Amino acid sequence: MSKLPSTKDSYSRTRQDHSTETAEDYVEAIFDTIEAKGACRAVDLAEQFGVSHVTVSKIISRLDTDGLVEAPAYKPIGLTPEGKLMAARVRKRHELVYSFLIAIGVDAKTAAIDSEGIEHHVSTKTLARMRAFIEERSADR
Amino acid sequence: MSKLPSTKDSYSRTRQDHSTETAEDYVEAIFDTIEAKGACRAVDLAEQFGVSHVTVSKIISRLDTDGLVEAPAYKPIGLTPEGKLMAARVRKRHELVYSFLIAIGVDAKTAAIDSEGIEHHVSTKTLARMRAFIEERSADR
DNA sequence: TTGTCATTGTAGCCATTGCTACAAATCAAC
DNA sequence: GTTGATTTGTAGCAATGGCTACAATGACAA
Ligand SMILES: [Mn+2]
Ligand SMILES: [Mn+2]
Ligand SMILES: [Mn+2]
Ligand SMILES: [Mn+2]
Numbered sequence: 001m002s003k004l005p006s007t008k009d010s011y012s013r014t015r016q017d018h019s020t021e022t023a024e025d026y027v028e029a030i031f032d033t034i035e036a037k038g039a040c041r042a043v044d045l046a047e048q049f050g051v052s053h054v055t056v057s058k059i060i061s062r063l064d065t066d067g068l069v070e071a072p073a074y075k076p077i078g079l080t081p082e083g084k085l086m087a088a089r090v091r092k093r094h095e096l097v098y099s100f101l102i103a104i105g106v107d108a109k110t111a112a113i114d115s116e117g118i119e120h121h122v123s124t125k126t127l128a129r130m131r132a133f134i135e136e137r138s139a140d141r
Numbered sequence: 142m143s144k145l146p147s148t149k150d151s152y153s154r155t156r157q158d159h160s161t162e163t164a165e166d167y168v169e170a171i172f173d174t175i176e177a178k179g180a181c182r183a184v185d186l187a188e189q190f191g192v193s194h195v196t197v198s199k200i201i202s203r204l205d206t207d208g209l210v211e212a213p214a215y216k217p218i219g220l221t222p223e224g225k226l227m228a229a230r231v232r233k234r235h236e237l238v239y240s241f242l243i244a245i246g247v248d249a250k251t252a253a254i255d256s257e258g259i260e261h262h263v264s265t266k267t268l269a270r271m272r273a274f275i276e277e278r279s280a281d282r
Numbered sequence: 283t284t285g286t287c288a289t290t291g292t293a294g295c296c297a298t299t300g301c302t303a304c305a306a307a308t309c310a311a312c
Numbered sequence: 313g314t315t316g317a318t319t320t321g322t323a324g325c326a327a328t329g330g331c332t333a334c335a336a337t338g339a340c341a342a
Contacts, residue, residue: 004236005249011190012191047149049149049152059299073320074307114264114267116155117155117262121262126247156299183289184289193332
């Protein structure tokens, strides 16, 4: 049962998702950190992601080149307008995936962990179905 | 609303998921191909994944070293007992995620694409909730 | 048997994401 | 203002997953 028509397209979409995943997680984290602490330093991101500050530094450099962040040397990290747009979009998507997992009965901790990976692989169509499900459920009660 | 308690653990779990993702997709594809065509050649995998045969060759080498596949030179690719176990487990999980997306109203093509990425980030707890949801819905109608 | 074609392997390149070790800059406290 | 801790940068390494170009192998038909 359940066919599973896995075509070449599926894998290339997953590879594409992974190629944007780092940028998405970083701008989202920068956005949140600025909101929470007023500024975002590389060390904050290293702590949040659980990686070394060197890894953060290198990735921030690329995001700077790509026009998503502004990272003057030895100064806090800011988002460009484009970066802010991506952050807002990504955070909304992440929250929706999280809320959906909660809605189907997953516990908060598991939902937090799973949604961190799932968020990058959810198309707008699937996202729309998740949103519809949440709204139906909240109307029922 | 919706908190989103993204801790360090979430990101390291996602990184861990990605480190096993390639092995999972490959053993699943090998399993399916053997089932469908009687044997699996590297060229079959290159076609399925949409990558070059060199990429396949290198990855198969590593899976061989890791004890998941048997890959004698210039011969078809087989699965070790451990590889077969992983393939069966992964396929079941993949099918469940796919069926769940269908159950919440996602169209077949989108479900096929999205599930290819999502499958690797779904914990057993979330999987259990998806299974329960499918069973409830099939009981209702 | 020989030649051709499909398949696989190898060499060598690149980008990404991770690390340790060490150097430089900044900040705060004294 | 000097010192000391925090923060950031840089050098250099490894594993993974992509690629092209070219070499070798194997299978099959002529
Ligand atoms: Mn994420
Ligand atoms: Mn992923
Ligand atoms: Mn799969
Ligand atoms: Mn997959």
